[in-house]
Amino acid sequence: MYPVAKINLAALAHNLQRVKTLAPNSRVMSVIKANAYGHGAIEAAKALHDSDAFAVARVAEGEQLRDAGIQQPIVVLEGVNSAQDLLSASQHGLSPVFHHFSQIELLLNTPLPTPISFCWVMLETGMHRLGLMPDEAEKVLKLMTECESVSGPIGVMSHFACADERNDFRNQRQLDLILAFAKEHQMAISMANSAAIIALPDSLMEWIRPGLMLYGVSPFDDQSAGELDLKPVMKFCSKIIAIRELNRGDQVGYGGTWTANKETRIGIIDVGYADGYSRQLSNLGSVLINDQISTLLGRVSMDMIAIDLTEIQAEVGDEVVLWGDEQLPVERIAAQANTISYELLSQVNQRVKRDYHYGEA
Numbered sequence: 012m013y014p015v016a017k018i019n020l021a022a023l024a025h026n027l028q029r030v031k032t033l034a035p036n037s038r039v040m041s042v043i044k045a046n047a048y049g050h051g052a053i054e055a056a057k058a059l060h061d062s063d064a065f066a067v068a069r070v071a072e073g074e075q076l077r078d079a080g081i082q083q084p085i086v087v088l089e090g091v092n093s094a095q096d097l098l099s100a101s102q103h104g105l106s107p108v109f110h111h112f113s114q115i116e117l118l119l120n121t122p123l124p125t126p127i128s129f130c131w132v133m134l135e136t137g138m139h140r141l142g143l144m145p146d147e148a149e150k151v152l153k154l155m156t157e158c159e160s161v162s163g164p165i166g167v168m169s170h171f172a173c174a175d176e177r178n179d180f181r182n183q184r185q186l187d188l189i190l191a192f193a194k195e196h197q198m199a200i201s202m203a204n205s206a207a208i209i210a211l212p213d214s215l216m217e218w219i220r221p222g223l224m225l226y227g228v229s230p231f232d233d234q235s236a237g238e239l240d241l242k243p244v245m246k247f248c249s250k251i252i253a254i255r256e257l258n259r260g261d262q263v264g265y266g267g268t269w270t271a272n273k274e275t276r277i278g279i280i281d282v283g284y285a286d287g288y289s290r291q292l293s294n295l296g297s298v299l300i301n302d303q304i305s306t307l308l309g310r311v312s313m314d315m316i317a318i319d320l321t322e323i324q325a326e327v328g329d330e331v332v333l334w335g336d337e338q339l340p341v342e343r344i345a346a347q348a349n350t351i352s353y354e355l356l357s358q359v360n361q362r363v364k365r366d367y368h369y370g371e372a
């Protein structure tokens with residue numbers, strides 16, 4: 012069935028081992044928010060069973076994993092945003108991050124059936140997204156420690172704004188802030204995402220939070236996944252559903268934005284923006300067909316794209332790789348779409364079948 016995202020679970024396990032080699036003294040909180048960056052959260056969690064914990068963005072994502080029988084601690088990065096969220100976190104054994112006083116009010120005002128544990132305080136160190144200033148974090152920590160609804164040690168977490176920019180002075184500044192706070196309060200630290208795990212070894216600390224690299228994608232512009240010994244997990248494919256011959260002057264697709272300047276053979280592929288294939292790839296995206304690179308002609312439609320087959324041997328029914336092959340990594344397609352791999356991967360939606368396999372890793 013096409014379009015399909017073929018998911019190599021052996022590659023996922025390989026990439027986790029790669030993380031562990033880079034950070035042998037840290038425990039691993041594998042980030043599987045947003046349906047594991049489009050790869051399927053439950054299947055990814057099972058393939059990543061060697062993780063010490065998982066992290067998701069929202070309570071509902073954690074509920075889904077618990078309902079599927081996932082046993083590890085599950086950290087909710089955005090924390091709880093209603094009494095109902097907090098009750099669910101307690102019932103499902105989820106571990107919220109606390110980044111705002113409103114969340115502490117919920118904690119103090121909502122009786123819980125079971126205390127929550129493995130909780131985290133999010134410290135503001137420079138991202139200015141979620142996080143408490145050190146003096147606020149200190150107050151929150153005290154309230155949480157005294158609260159009967161919280162059990163066990165509380166860790167401190169923060170997030171780099173520029174980890175993928177090598178040698179950026181802001182990274183060290185963020186690190187210094189969390190180190191100072193954690194030292195004063197004797198807390199475990201979690202700071203490093205994928206880019207930091209690779210490029211900022213000083214930031215590893217007690218708990219690391221890899222996301223992108225688990226999926227076999229490089230966080231850096233100047234280093235490929237292969238060079239980092241990461242294996243791409245998703246291969247996004249569809250197939251040719253029509254082939255046609257165009258005359259000079261014929262136009263392709265909505266708006267007629269591409270015009271043939273000679274006789275041209277085109278293939279129509281069964282994928283479009285309603286599957287999560289970016290419309291930004293109109294007239295410039297690359298695809299791989301029978302080991303040859305071809306280019307999109309005209310705009311991406313809701314359900315279809317057109318590609319140039321003039322120089323390529325191909326038939327109706329042939330498979331087309333949209334990204335995820337060694338010859339066509341998602342990093343390259345993201346650059347063409349003027350975005351990042353995170354966005355392309357996480358936008359592959361429910362209309363696209365996931366096919367899981369244990370391929371070579």
Ligand SMILES: *Cc1c(COP(=O)(O)O)cnc(C)c1O
Pocket residue numbers: 042044088170203204205206220221222223224230
């Ligand atoms: C998404 C996320 C991560 C994972 O980042 P990658 O760059 O994918 O490794 C880590 N920490 C937080 C807080 C996140 O939101």
